[in-house]
Amino acid sequence: MSEIITAGILVIGDEILSGRTKDKNIGFIAEYLTNIGIDLKEVRVVADDEGAIVEALNALRERYTYVFTTGGIGPTHDDITADSVAKAFGVGIDHHPDVVARFRQRFSEAELNEARLRMTRVPDGAELIDSATILAPGFKIGNVIVMAGVPSIMQAMMDIIAPKLKTGARMLSESVRADAREGDIGTPLRAIQDAHPETSIGSYPFYDEEGRPNTNVVVRARDQDRLSAAIADVQAMLDKLKAPKP
């Protein structure tokens, strides 16, 4: 059986905590990791505050195979992620010669100001995550992957780094629309969960097209046969529930 690979996400940014910007990265990374066989276990969102970033990063990187950060790698004074990551790892940070060289090609001497040069700073020992279309690179240091906060750039970075990561058996999932209220299926669903301990069964209420309470049942497992067996039991339970009473 293959190893279980786990991950945490650390979203860095005052703008998310103030509600001014609505995060779009957590959902994207969560789905991406599920699809490649990495289990997301925890997400934290912290402010642009060195102490908060260092503490959260150290907690997450100790617990999980990988930690993905988003935000705070731009050119302004509130972009303190690279420095905070260096501090968390206890390493130095300096202008990376390859990135400086690319910046010199892209910008005039006047444009290559202190703020822009700030974006070329990378912790010692980090591996760059970049491409011709990414200006300020992300980087990977130890088990920590540091990415941009702008969704399109973050997504490009995920595509670059993902093939280099260890992945495990994919968590498979199948969903059944119950056409029943959650309260009507809760008791038998628990029995099905107990009978299928190698699966994880979730129950998600929603209001259907006509505003009536409905439920999606989602079964997750790493093994297709186990998944199918649990789904069959869920389906049989729902059929029985809907059968006309004698």
Next chain:
Amino acid sequence: MSEIITAGILVIGDEILSGRTKDKNIGFIAEYLTNIGIDLKEVRVVADDEGAIVEALNALRERYTYVFTTGGIGPTHDDITADSVAKAFGVGIDHHPDVVARFRQRFSEAELNEARLRMTRVPDGAELIDSATILAPGFKIGNVIVMAGVPSIMQAMMDIIAPKLKTGARMLSESVRADAREGDIGTPLRAIQDAHPETSIGSYPFYDEEGRPNTNVVVRARDQDRLSAAIADVQAMLDKLKAPKP
């Protein structure tokens, strides 16, 4: 000067971590709290796992004035928030007589099964957050506010509990569209931040309508005069940047 009131959010749910459901509650609560004068400091998302919930809840409730949780208060086996909160506080949990009475009015004896009765369980000493239109109540225990995961229900619960919370001086904010690249304003913006230490200045890059890099500068402060003074300096800096070079 009024007290600073802080908060954390704990989102509970495997479905968020798998990426199957995209969270809509963090952004809503973040904006809500900012508007009523509570500073959101941290968000965590954890799985439907008692150990993970208890640990995160205890960390957050010790640090912040309030903790808001969403998710896991339904009738199914994966809804373990109420039990986990009771465990975190070291108190018992039982069927709440007022909630059971309401359920008896709403449901027939056959419908009032074990799963549904599960939703009437509330930790000892908790205060209910409910109304005529909310079936399963949220509750407040100590500084922890436990709410539903379904956005419309969570939002109704926020409206009920918010007037009962301590609030502080609102964080005011004003935004300026720079019409400049972040790298061009980073250096002078840092000087403005240094000159206005009682404000918090954020810089948020985006691509404008024509796909060009642009920047929003956001100044935040609790005092309107300080906010206006910093905004004036930002505006003057931008005007100077755009003035034709001699």
